Every structure is written in C-alpha cells, then in structure tokens.
Amino acid sequence: MKTALILGISGNFGAQMAMALHGENWQIRALVRDKSKAPNWISSENVWLGDASDEKTVEQAAAGVDLIVYGVNPTYDRWPQDALRLLEPSVRVAEKHNLRLLFPGNVYNFAPSSEPITEDTSMSPVTEKGVIRVNMEQRLRLASQQGASITIVRAGDYIGPKTQLGWLDAILKQKQDRATMQFPHDEQHEHFWCYLPDFCANTAKLMSLPQSRFEVWHDEGLTLSQKDWQQAFLANGQLLKTTRFSWWLLKVIGFFKPVIGEVVKMQYLWQQPVILSGKKMRKALGENFQSTPLSEILLTLQTGQ
Numbered sequence: 001m002k003t004a005l006i007l008g009i010s011g012n013f014g015a016q017m018a019m020a021l022h023g024e025n026w027q028i029r030a031l032v033r034d035k036s037k038a039p040n041w042i043s044s045e046n047v048w049l050g051d052a053s054d055e056k057t058v059e060q061a062a063a064g065v066d067l068i069v070y071g072v073n074p075t076y077d078r079w080p081q082d083a084l085r086l087l088e089p090s091v092r093v094a095e096k097h098n099l100r101l102l103f104p105g106n107v108y109n110f111a112p113s114s115e116p117i118t119e120d121t122s123m124s125p126v127t128e129k130g131v132i133r134v135n136m137e138q139r140l141r142l143a144s145q146q147g148a149s150i151t152i153v154r155a156g157d158y159i160g161p162k163t164q165l166g167w168l169d170a171i172l173k174q175k176q177d178r179a180t181m182q183f184p185h186d187e188q189h190e191h192f193w194c195y196l197p198d199f200c201a202n203t204a205k206l207m208s209l210p211q212s213r214f215e216v217w218h219d220e221g222l223t224l225s226q227k228d229w230q231q232a233f234l235a236n237g238q239l240l241k242t243t244r245f246s247w248w249l250l251k252v253i254g255f256f257k258p259v260i261g262e263v264v265k266m267q268y269l270w271q272q273p274v275i276l277s278g279k280k281m282r283k284a285l286g287e288n289f290q291s292t293p294l295s296e297i298l299l300t301l302q303t304g305q
Helices: 012-023 055-061 076-096 128-144 167-171 196-206 226-235 247-254 258-264 279-288 294-303
Strands: 003-007 027-032 047-049 067-070 100-105 149-154 157-159 172-174 178-183 191-195 214-218 222-224 239-244
Touching: 003 012, 012 027, 012 067, 012 100, 012 196, 027 055, 047 055, 055 076, 067 076, 076 100, 076 128, 076 258, 100 128, 128 149, 128 214, 149 196, 157 167, 157 196, 167 172, 167 178, 172 294, 178 226, 191 196, 196 279, 214 279, 222 294, 226 239, 226 294, 247 258
Parallel strands: 003 027, 003 067, 027 047, 067 100, 100 149, 149 214, 157 191, 178 239
Antiparallel strands: 172 178, 191 222
8 A cells, every 4th residue: 555645734735635545545644733633534643743844854754655745835925935945845855765746736837828738838927926836846847857756736726615715715605596606707707727626536546657757737627707607506506696806805905914915916817818738637547537517516515525
C-alpha cells in the first residue's frame, strides 16, 4: 500500500484529495499544527504534529511516504510574503528523498484567451498573483531536475459540498424550491469552475499512471454561463432568481480589508474567458474519468453531502 503525506489537510484541496487517495487504497498521513484539525478517519499514528513551514518537520513526517500532497495556501493578502516561502521546505524534502510532489495549480498563470488553454500553452500572467503562481511552478520545474518528481494539476474555482470560503458560498442561496444567485459576471460570460470531488477523484486515479518527472494536467472543469445555471436548477424543479453581484461594494470594503482588496484585483476572471482544456486528463483516464452533471452537483450542495 502506498502512503501519501497531506500538507494542508484542513483546506479544501487537502481534505478532498486525502479522501480521494484513501478511496484509491492509499494510506494517508497528515501533518497538522492542531491535531483536532485532522479528520477522525485517519488513525492517530498517522497524524503528525508540526508546521509545514519547517523543513525538518516535513522531512520527519515524510519518512517512508510515496507522495507529498501540497495543500498549503496562505491567506489571500499574504501571497507575496508567504507563497514561495511555504512551498520551499516541501520542495527540498522531495528533492532530497526523490519523492513525487502533487501541487494544485490554477488559471492565474494565464492571460485571457478565446481558446481553451492546454498544458503546453505559454504562461503569461496579468496580475501579481499570476506572477507568483508562475514563480512557484518554475521552482517546481527546477525541483524536477534536482531529484524530485512533480505533478501539477490546474483547475478553476472550487465548488463542492464541503468547500469553505469559496465564491459559491458568497453568491448562492438555496431553498427547497428556489434559489438566488448573485452573478459576478454578465449573461454572455462563461466562467470556469471546478467540482472538487470530481477533480480530486480524477487526480487520485492519475497518481497510479506512469508520469514523467515533471507532469502537468488540466481539469476539464465546468464552463458555465448564467443560462447554464438556470437550466440546471430548472432540471431539479427549482427556480433561480438572478441578481448582479455588487463589485462596487467589494471595492469599498477592499479599502479597509486587504483580503477583499486582493479579491477585487482578480475581477478580470469574471469578465474575460480563462478556460482550461482537460482533453489530456480525460484521454488518460478513459472510462475511469469522473464527471458529474451540474444538476447533480446542485443537489449535493443543497444536502451538504
């Protein structure tokens, strides 16, 4: 049985990825600062207490594992100070012990494009956060030349029954027979979402396939317009009331709360298309590729399961 060390298991990606790998018969080990944050299905001997920013701690926790899952994510306004700093200890451990490191990427690396973005598309960030993401991936590429093996899986905005602090939490309110959604974009725009349970299930399956020392995969995701949401709710017998999201209010709040100010800087993602092509992943997994229709996703969001 293979073993994966999860860093950031209390976060959206870390928690879901741990469950997905567990479902593929991986043994799961977690490094946490607070043992109460570890899922109760992980045995106590596989819960390590410590900080992922400390290289020695990560090295001890990673002893004997086959994979490091990097789910650490600094607060949105601390990326310039913390993103690369927090990544470095895990990368060094992977280099030193010839381990594979799984890293969740996103669309920030790329400029808006009228065509779906492939794994081979040149990175061209248009924001500070995009530059930081490119720098992180460049560090990972270097690690793949210095002993580590790297798998990057890029995706859109996470949605799922157990996700925390995501966009959908802020803009969607569901009741039994109706829902209200504040759209941050107009009727023509198609936004790129990621259903996290599908994404992590597919990623877990990828980890059993042969991969190069530096492998990049894109999630197929969900490319959705306002009409797509309306049709999915209607299929479930729900009416969707749509309103416009108050970007102006968010901008005002951003003057006083740095985290919100950073969110406003990414508004272009709701105005211009930044869509990933998931053809490579779908082809690699074939009939094992998992994809849930939006109408079914909405039911899981409503029940929280």
